Amino acid sequence: GIQVEQSPPDLILQEGANSTLRCNFSDSVNNLQWFHQNPWGQLINLFYIPSGTKQNGRLSATTVATERYSLLYISSSQTTDSGVYFCAVQGYGNKLVFGAGTILRVKS
Amino acid sequence: SQTIHQWPATLVQPVGSPLSLECTVEGTSNPNLYWYRQAAGRGLQLLFYSVGIGQISSEVPQNLSASRPQDRQFILSSKKLLLSDSGFYLCAWSVRAETQYFGPGTRLTVL
Numbered sequence: 001g002i003q004v005e006q007s008p009p010d011l012i013l014q015e016g017a018n019s020t021l022r023c024n025f026s027d028s029v030n031n032l033q034w035f036h037q038n039p040w041g042q043l044i045n046l047f048y049i050p051s052g053t054k055q056n057g058r059l060s061a062t063t064v065a066t067e068r069y070s071l072l073y074i075s076s077s078q079t080t081d082s083g084v085y086f087c088a089v090q091g092y093g094n095k096l097v098f099g100a101g102t103i104l105r106v107k108s
Numbered sequence: 109s110q111t112i113h114q115w116p117a118t119l120v121q122p123v124g125s126p127l128s129l130e131c132t133v134e135g136t137s138n139p140n141l142y143w144y145r146q147a148a149g150r151g152l153q154l155l156f157y158s159v160g161i162g163q164i165s166s167e168v169p170q171n172l173s174a175s176r177p178q179d180r181q182f183i184l185s186s187k188k189l190l191l192s193d194s195g196f197y198l199c200a201w202s203v204r205a206e207t208q209y210f211g212p213g214t215r216l217t218v219l
Contacts, residue, residue: 033207041146041196043210086152088208095167096142096208098152 002027002091006099013077013106021072021102023087031090032063034072037101038083046072046085077106110135114199114211121218127172127186129214131199134180139201141182142208143174146196158182194218 003026013019025032034046047054047061049070054061058077063070074081084101091097111134121127133139143155154167156174164174171190175183182199199211 031206035210041198041213041215043152043198043213045207045209048207084150088152095154095157097154100151 001095002029002089002097004087004089004097004099006085006087006102008102009100010103011105013104015077015079015106015108017077017106018073018075019077019104021074021085021087021104023070023072023089023099025068025070025087025089027068027091029065029089029091031096032070033088033096034061034070035086035088036081036083037086043086074104077104079106079108082106110201110209112199112201112209112211114197114214116214117212118215119217121189121216123191123218124188127184127189127193127216129184129197129199129216131182131184131211132180133201136180136201136203138179139203141176142200142202143182143184144198144200144210146198146213147194152198156184189218191218 005024007022032050036044049061049063051063051065058075060073082105086101088096088098113132142157144152146152158164158176172186196213196215198213200208202208
């Protein structure tokens with residue numbers, strides 16, 4: 001099946017800094033999503049982005065499907081950005097495969 | 109707008125006891141429904157998914173089962189819990205195979 005690798009596994013930022021999270025996947029995908037899991041465990045949809053670029057406030061994402069990677073950019077980070085960021089991809093069928101996540105800690 | 113509910117929010121059960129976790133979706137019809145488990149704070153594993161009433165696909169062999177008695181209701185069950193069943197259980201829905209939206213989760217501890 002599809003393999004998903006996220007990097008870095010852990011990241012510590014000073015408030016106000018920018019960061020880039022990466023997601024590599026091993027096969028063609030029909031669906032790619034970025035999620036943020038908050039400290040209470042809630043998974044929050046950030047982007048549905050099987051290809052192209054999207055922006056939402058301080059967050060943006062780019063997926064280059066032909067090269068099998070996606071990037072999540074966080075600008076001017078805030079303490080509320082802390083948590084785990086997951087990339088998940090879906091090939092043919094209904095199965096969404098998650099990466100292991102990036103744990104982000106933003107210090108004030 | 110669509111909402112997804114899960115209950116209970118937390119559960120502590122002894123080994124060997126039965127389990128029933130419920131998930132309901134409002135504001136959409138004929139959704140795809142999913143059960144995931146997250147162990148040790150990382151990585152979600154798909155357990156079951158359903159594309160319609162009575163249609164369940166299992167992804168991982170284990171002592172858990174799932175049922176979909178109504179269009180927007182998805183139930184995760186076990187006859188006898190194991191210690192290894194502890195974890196965070198998340199239900200999700202989607203329209204066809206597109207964006208998945210997750211519920212608040214149930215934190216299960218088996219003692």
